[in-house]
Amino acid sequence: MPLHSLTPLADHLVLGLWQLEESADALLTALPEPQQYAALQPMGRDETRTTQWLAGRALAHAVLREFTASSAILINDDNGRPFFGQLPAFAVSLSHSGQWVACVVATQGQVGTDVELVRDKAQKLAPRFLSEAERADAGDESAKHSLYWSAKETIYKLHSRRGLVFKEQILLDPFKLREAGVLTGHLLLENSRSKHQIHYQRLTPDYVLTYAHSEIVKW
Structure with missing residues (x-):
């Protein structure tokens, strides 16, 4: 179906x-x-x-x-x-x-969601979108790199603001990879900061899903 x-x-x-x-x-x-x-x-x-x-x-x-x-x-x-x-x-x-x-x-409110195929590409591109602390936390796990990318995409969609630098303005707290859980993300803007809870799940071993909801998105 x-x-x-x-x-x-x-x-x-x-x-x-x-x-x-x-x-x-x-x-x-x-x-x-x-x-x-x-x-x-x-x-x-x-x-x-x-x-x-x-x-x-x-x-x-x-x-x-x-x-x-x-x-x-x-x-x-x-x-x-x-x-x-x-x-x-x-x-x-x-x-x-x-x-x-x-x-x-x-x-x-506003919503954001992202689904990603787990692949080595996210790990190869990590220096472009992950901070040094995030790269250290992701280690050598392809699924974790893909989940980091997916969560950042979800925050980006939640705010729908062009020009955000993922590596510097969308940051995630370290986490332990499970089948499902909640990540804490931070959006750093010129004059404000916001904190978001991003829910995630592994749809299959090869796919990760993230989503978030905010009653009010502040700029």
């Missing part, structure tokens, strides 16, 4: 997961208002990226139905953050990697 799960995290917050199996054509025809989504599709993407994009919209609508039967189209703001045009008070975050697609929807 492509729709893997719909998990209420709170009365106003639901996490959805999709395990991608369908073709792009099948996903498009299953969406509400397929002609509008066909027009919104990013151009120049390969088939895998196209199916991930469409599955994200299908999943977002599945999560939305947990709250309302209202019709809405998922679009993006100027920073790339997705939102339902007819339901602007709803917060939405999407992510996809390989066969997994994740979506979090909240009726209040």
Whole structure:
């Protein structure tokens, strides 16, 4: 079943997961208002990226139905953050990697989520996005490097602020890798600091998922 799960995290917050199996054509025809989504599709993407994009919209609508039967189209703001045009008070975050697609929807506040395939690339790129303390904590564990990256992506999406330097402005406290848990992250801006709890789980040995919710995001 492509729709893997719909998990209420709170009365106003639901996490959805999709395990991608369908073709792009099948996903498009299953969406509400397929002609509008066909027009919104990013151009120049390969088939895998196209199916991930469409599955994200299908999943977002599945999560939305947990709250309302209202019709809405998922679009993006100027920073790339997705939102339902007819339901602007709803917060939405999407992510996809390989066969997994994740979506979090909240009726209040802001949300962020990220799913990552565990691979050596994150470890190789670590000097670009991890502080020295974070690199020391990650050691030689590929899964931990991928989780660090995923958690930082989640904080970035939560705030939807361009130009953040992951290595310096999004920092995570050391942690012990488990099947599921909570990480503590810090966003350091020019005139403010904020602290966030990032939930994580290992979907499979090869994939990690992170998500976070904030009632109010302060700049």
